[in-house]
Amino acid sequence: MQQGPGSAEAVVFNGSPLSVDDVVALSTRQRLARLDAAPAFRERIERGAAFLDRLLREDGVVYGVTTGYGDSCTVSVPPELVAELPHHLYTYHGIGAGRFLTPEETRAVLAARLASLCQGASAVSWELLVQLEQLLVHDALPLIPAEGSVGASGDLTPLSYVAAVMCGEREVWFEGSRQRAADVLPRIGLAPLKLRPKEALALMNGTSVMTGLACLAWRRAAAVADLATRLTACNVWASAGNAHHFDETLFAFKPHPGPQRVAARLRDDLQADQAERNEKRLQDRYSLRCAPHVIGVLEDALVWMRQTIANELNSANDNPLIDPDGERVLHGGHFYGGHIALAMDTLKNVVANVADVLDRQLALLVDTRFNHGLPSNLSGATGPRAAINHGLKALQISVSAWTAEALKQTMPASVFSRSTECHNQDKVSMGTIAARDALRVLELTEQVLAGMMIAARQAMALRQRLGDAGRLPPALADFLAQLSDDVALVEEDRALDIDLQRLLTGLRAGRWEPYHG
Structure with a gap:
């Protein structure tokens, strides 16, 4: 018999190894996700984001932050437009097709992405990790089309649906129905994110769809x-x-x-x-x-x-x-x-x-x-x-x-x-x-x-x-x-x-x- 949410120990995300069984348990909601509250873990996450901020202030060149994406990496982005670049990445990748991933599959994808970002090498904010954790906790699941990834440069198109939902765009499956993310986020205590430099890349440029599946x-x-x-x-x-x-x-x-x-x-x-x-x-x-x-x-x-x-x-x-x-x-x-x-x-x-x-x-x-x-x-x-x-x-x-x-x-x-x-x-x-x-x-x-x-x-x-x-x-x-x-x-x-x-x-x-x- 399956256990209900909260009846078993949470899966703690802090960069330490997770197992296949952990992801399966999260996918069926036998266990819930929880970010580690240890100060050392949060400090490591924030240190990476702070270093990237300092690098940008010092006019450093970082792919996908001060440059365009992919083949456009030779295109320099004017400093005043850097903040807009993450929005463009998840927007133009909104071209998925096919069936939507099932709730179990989507939870596995979110868990896999959270596990990767918790390694502390992606320069994301603590607030982004919390947002991803809370989607799992409240079972507000981005509607992710299954088709559109070639599996290198990561699962860009399907993961763009995760990034967009965290920013209050596109749709989620919540409480048994298809709903607008903009309507659901406030109901679970979240505000739409304004992605920082590199955060769209961090969310999308990885193997989390294939790994969760x-x-x-x-x-x-x-x-x-x-x-x-x-x-x-x-x-x-x-x-x-x-x-x-x-x-x-x-x-x-x-x-x-x-x-x-x-x-x-x-x-x-x-x-x-x-x-x-x-x-x-x-x-x-x-x-x-x-x-x-x-x-x-x-x-x-x-x-x-x-x-x-x-x-x-x-x-x-x-x-x-x-x-x-x-x-x-x-x-x-x-x-x-x-x-x-x-x-x-x-x-x-x-x-x-x-x-x-x-x-x-x-x-x-x-x-x-x-x-x-x-x-x-x-x-x-x-x-x-x-x-x-x-x-x-x-x-x-x-x-x-x-x-x-x-x-x-x-x-x-x-x-x-x-x-x-x-x-x-x-x-x-x-x-x-x-x-x-x-x-x-x-x-x-x-x-x-x-x-x-x-x-x-x-x-x-x-x-x-x-x-x-x-x-x-x-x-x-x-x-x-x-x-x-x-x-x-x-x-x-x-x-x-x-x-x-x-x-x-x-x-x-x-x-x-x-x-x-």
């Missing part, structure tokens, strides 16, 4: 690996498969920890040490026998992806950076989202492969040539009425369609770099597109998982009806009982979309995580 994608992918393992155990048992394919000694000879972990869970679920060997069928087909090798790749990838995403989350990633200790302006390219692009391109590949192996398992279960005695299409109808009932025939078609679409999405986004902005941004990461792709692959794969839950419920019950596979192991018996609470046995044909959506809702709420729930 990556945090959510990582969490959902971990749940996919968990449930896919349990469903594989169900499918092995229901198809009278060979539990000894997951032998501990066998897996010791290939020391990848992910497959070893998946095999161990399958052994436990199937009580492999008590299972009889099937001497007539020594080897199951690959989708069952090699399931640990498929799901285990995802398990292993999750380890390094978590660290990669966390590193980006805890980075200062705008340009230029301001070193408040050495009093230096550091021009560079930390806005480049290559690490998130790699992680998300990899994630969508390994997740889609899990969807594919489950789809192949279902193809075996519904086919009387391969399911070892189960009825065609896992139909529960008997007697004369069996002739007019079709069981899970259409479910198998839908699962195949979702799987094919997930696999189609696995083309790496990062290889489609485009030269943009007068060839200033001539090599870009496409990390935000990769993250959005990953979320779509996860959405499709979750639909596959929900379909497989219906199939597992049906197949295990029908195998029990046959009475030829021995006792259902306790873990699978408990799982079947849970499934049976949500999905009735399909005996007469019925539409299954309501069952599917019910299972999807529970899955996305974290209900169906058998090893971590």
Whole structure:
């Protein structure tokens, strides 16, 4: 059960490391954001802003402060116009398109941007951090179009919607409806900001959209690996498969920890040490026998992806950076989202492969040539009425369609770099597109998982009806009982979309995580 806001310890922002789990908890409002009130933290933030102010008084040249943006960096901005430049940056980047980010996604984005700015290298004011914190606290969420970032020079266009809202422009999602930011800010005790020099760059010139989305994608992918393992155990048992394919000694000879972990869970679920060997069928087909090798790749990838995403989350990633200790302006390219692009391109590949192996398992279960005695299409109808009932025939078609679409999405986004902005941004990461792709692959794969839950419920019950596979192991018996609470046995044909959506809702709420729930 989710905790309500305030019922758990706040996530404190002070430049110290945050985790992927922190961002996920903020995205669901299980925890709230809080800026650290320690004087040393605030002093560090204010020191960077003060140094930049002094540099401007001394006629220093700072990109994006006393110059134009991007390819316009050779254009000097007259001193009397410097204060107007931030407004122009978020204004002309107001060209996003596509769907709006969901509330969960938007909270993750705000958390990621706040984490970056709290590193103390962006020369923003304390008041800006407070404004960003309060948007999270009061759940006043900028409406951010999902499309328009190439993932280098950061997520400029989508983050312009954050900057604009903080200045009282554009729209927010607040208290269940779409409202003008100018109307909402006073209601939560905030006045529109007048951005200081460099503050629009600090808000927009970073990787926070792709990073926030990556945090959510990582969490959902971990749940996919968990449930896919349990469903594989169900499918092995229901198809009278060979539990000894997951032998501990066998897996010791290939020391990848992910497959070893998946095999161990399958052994436990199937009580492999008590299972009889099937001497007539020594080897199951690959989708069952090699399931640990498929799901285990995802398990292993999750380890390094978590660290990669966390590193980006805890980075200062705008340009230029301001070193408040050495009093230096550091021009560079930390806005480049290559690490998130790699992680998300990899994630969508390994997740889609899990969807594919489950789809192949279902193809075996519904086919009387391969399911070892189960009825065609896992139909529960008997007697004369069996002739007019079709069981899970259409479910198998839908699962195949979702799987094919997930696999189609696995083309790496990062290889489609485009030269943009007068060839200033001539090599870009496409990390935000990769993250959005990953979320779509996860959405499709979750639909596959929900379909497989219906199939597992049906197949295990029908195998029990046959009475030829021995006792259902306790873990699978408990799982079947849970499934049976949500999905009735399909005996007469019925539409299954309501069952599917019910299972999807529970899955996305974290209900169906058998090893971590």
